[in-house]
Amino acid sequence: xxxxxxxxxxxxxxxxxxxxxxxxxxxxxxxxxxxxxxxxxxxxxxxxxxxxxxxxxxxxxxxxxxxxxxxxxxxxxxxxxxxxxxxxxxxxxxxxxxxxxxxxxxxxxxxxxxxxxxxxxxxxxxxxxxxxxxxxxxxxxxxxxxxxxxxxxxxxxxxxx
Amino acid sequence: xxxxxxxxxxxxxxxxxxxxxxxxxxxxxxxxxxxxxxxxxxxxxxxxxxxxxxxxxxxxxxxxxxxxxxxxxxxxxxxxxxxxxxxxxxxxxxxxxxxxxxxxxxxxxxxxxxxxxxxxxxxxxxxxxxxxxxxxxxxxxxxxxxxxxxxxxxxxxxxxxxxxxxxxxxxxxxxxxxxxxxxxxxxxxxxxxxxxxxxxxxxxxxxxxxxxxxxxxxxxxxxxxxxxxxxxxxxxxxxxxxxxxxxxxxxxxxxxxxxxxxxxxxxxxxxxxxxxxxxxxxxxx
Numbered sequence: 001x002x003x004x005x006x007x008x009x010x011x012x013x014x015x016x017x018x019x020x021x022x023x024x025x026x027x028x029x030x031x032x033x034x035x036x037x038x039x040x041x042x043x044x045x046x047x048x049x050x051x052x053x054x055x056x057x058x059x060x061x062x063x064x065x066x067x068x069x070x071x072x073x074x075x076x077x078x079x080x081x082x083x084x085x086x087x088x089x090x091x092x093x094x095x096x097x098x099x100x101x102x103x104x105x106x107x108x109x110x111x112x113x114x115x116x117x118x119x120x121x122x123x124x125x126x127x128x129x130x131x132x133x134x135x136x137x138x139x140x141x142x143x144x145x146x147x148x149x150x151x152x153x154x155x156x157x158x159x160x161x
Numbered sequence: 162x163x164x165x166x167x168x169x170x171x172x173x174x175x176x177x178x179x180x181x182x183x184x185x186x187x188x189x190x191x192x193x194x195x196x197x198x199x200x201x202x203x204x205x206x207x208x209x210x211x212x213x214x215x216x217x218x219x220x221x222x223x224x225x226x227x228x229x230x231x232x233x234x235x236x237x238x239x240x241x242x243x244x245x246x247x248x249x250x251x252x253x254x255x256x257x258x259x260x261x262x263x264x265x266x267x268x269x270x271x272x273x274x275x276x277x278x279x280x281x282x283x284x285x286x287x288x289x290x291x292x293x294x295x296x297x298x299x300x301x302x303x304x305x306x307x308x309x310x311x312x313x314x315x316x317x318x319x320x321x322x323x324x325x326x327x328x329x330x331x332x333x334x335x336x337x338x339x340x341x342x343x344x345x346x347x348x349x350x351x352x353x354x355x356x357x358x359x360x361x362x363x364x365x366x367x368x369x370x371x372x373x374x375x376x377x378x379x380x381x382x383x384x385x386x387x388x389x390x391x392x393x394x395x396x397x398x399x400x401x402x403x404x405x406x407x408x409x410x411x412x413x414x415x416x417x418x419x420x421x422x423x424x425x426x427x428x429x430x431x432x433x434x435x436x437x438x439x440x441x442x443x444x445x446x
Contacts, residue, residue: 002167019167019209020199042197043264055237055266061196062267065167066213110263117262132343133261 004068008033009077019065024048026064027074035075035105039135046134049106049113050074056113058133075105078112079160087154088112088147097147099138110134111148112155120156122149163205169214173297173320176210180318183208188320190233190272193264218271218322223248226328232271232321236260239270249290250428251332251350255282258336260343271321274306277313277369279400280344284370286326286334289350289361293325309368329354331384333424335417337364339404347410349417351425353384360418365399365410376418384426386419 005014008031015030027033027050036059039047043061050059051073078086088108091097098104114122114130127145136144155161168186170176180186186208189195198204212218218233221242228248230239239245240257259265259273259282273283274294287294287303294301297320306314315321331353339346345364352359358380360373379388394414396407405413 018164020162020164022196022200041200043193046261046263049263052266056263057266058263061193061264063167063192063196065169066192066211113262130262133263 002065002068004065006067006069007071009073017064019063021064022060023050023052023062023064023067023072024059026067027059027072033074033076037102037105039102039106044133044135045103046106046110047103049109049134051109051113054113054116056110073109075109078108086112086160087158088115088151091151091154092144092147095143095147095150097139097144103134103136103138107131107134107136107144107148108151111151112161114148115152115155116161120152122152124149162199163202165199165205165207165209168208168210170210170212171214171216173215173218173322176212176215176320177297177318179208179210180320186210188212188275190269190275191235191267192272193260193268194272194276194278212271212320219269220323221245223328224325228252228326228328229323230270230326231323233269234271236265236268236270236273237262240265248328249326249332250432251329251334251352251425252286252290252326255286255334255336255350258282258334270324274324275313275315275321277307277309277311279310279366279369280346280348280364282334282336282345282348282363285348285350285361285363287324287361288370288372289352289359290326290329290332291352291354291359292327294321295323295325296321304372307370312369327354331425331429333421333428335421335424337413337417346405347413347417349414349421351380351418351421353380353425357381358384360421362414365414367398367400373414373418380422384422386422389415389419389422 001016002019027036037047039045041060043058048060049056053070088111127148168179187206188210190212219231221230221244236256236259245253273281292303294306329352334350336345336348347365348363350361358377360376363370375392394411396411399407399410401407
């Protein structure tokens with residue numbers, strides 16, 4: 001077993017884990033943060049995207065021990081419970097950026113990372129290119145692209161990063 | 162995934178000792194190849210040595226006439242590095258084409274070349290630019306380093322610390338992606354170096370990355386896509402699978418090499434224009 005400590009959504013967490021525990025397993029099974037999904041489990045679909053030290057990563061392809069000492073943010077960490085949604089979440093709701101919703105947490109975490117890197121004015125082309133590692137089987141992406149463009153603009157006016 | 166013991170050395174020396182002491186121990190950098198194959202139980206190393214806490218392995222700097230990139234530099238860092246963008250823009254472009262944004266945040270140059278996947282992008286850059294792979298034991302020329310499918314000259318307790326790329330006069334990488342996996346069906350890296358021209362191909366070779374000497378000789382005389390027209394590329398030894406026949410790949414090598422030469426010329430022209438502090442072109446109205 002390995003002892004790991006990290007900050008998850010602003011809260012310090014310490015646990016003993018088997019080194020082969022994936023970060024996504026640790027988040028879902030130990031911390032019960034089930035907003036992060038396991039889709040393909042082969043680092044292709046992006047349903048498991050979380051932020052590690054502020055950068056989007058696939059938590060199904062990262063060991064929990066590799067996140068030891070680092071900061072993790074999941075979909076649950078975007079907005080406080082009961083508080084208004086994060087502007088990117090709100091944009092997905094507003095623009096119907098989801099149907100079944102399975103890919104949505106990963107889409108939103110990828111989108112927020114994209115805004116942090118490339119700013120608030122995003123062309124459709126940029127958004128589509130950046131969604132290379134996130135698969136959606138329902139929407140055909142059109143509304144996801146619209147949601148991200150709108151969410152990116154809304155984040156400029158919001159206190160939530 | 163099978164059980165393993167996890168080690169986290171703080172220095173390259175400690176990491177090397179762990180490899181010497183523990184038979185079949187594996188190094189892990191970004192983990193974007195090793196973790197998936199461990200999940201599939203295609204690999205089951207009893208010991209995993211994580212390099213992410215070793216200091217000083219991720220620096221990117223120009224030293225003399227070389228661009229030196231630390232083994233643990235992530236693809237996203239290489240892609241967005243101003244140093245790389247200025248020294249060898251084709252290399253920054255290549256890094257920006259690997260995987261997807263989340264993969265690029267984790268994957269490393271050292272991990273990519275140590276794995277020597279026949280469809281990986283970096284090996285083509287190393288071979289075309291004439292890179293030197295620096296390890297804890299020695300310095301290896303790219304052509305001595307890449308030995309075949311998933312095979313390199315690395316010894317069991319040898320660790321890549323950095324990769325040194327000689328600055329090229331002109332260079333470009335063009336990748337034709339598999340529509341589903343987005344890996345290179347064929348990728349061609351062309352480099353006009355101070356002394357010669359090199360053309361390296363990834364994705365196509367049954368034995369991994371290789372050079373196309375007939376193209377190199379023609380481009381040496383004149384660095385123009387035109388000189389490549391009519392030079393045949395043999396399909397012998399190329400991969401043939403459901404994604405494309407060997408003949409198709411051979412054809413693509415010619416097409417992509419011509420595009421790469423074009424791109425290298427265009428890039429060099431653009432950068433010399435900006436160096437010359439010329440009047441910016443008026444934006445098209």
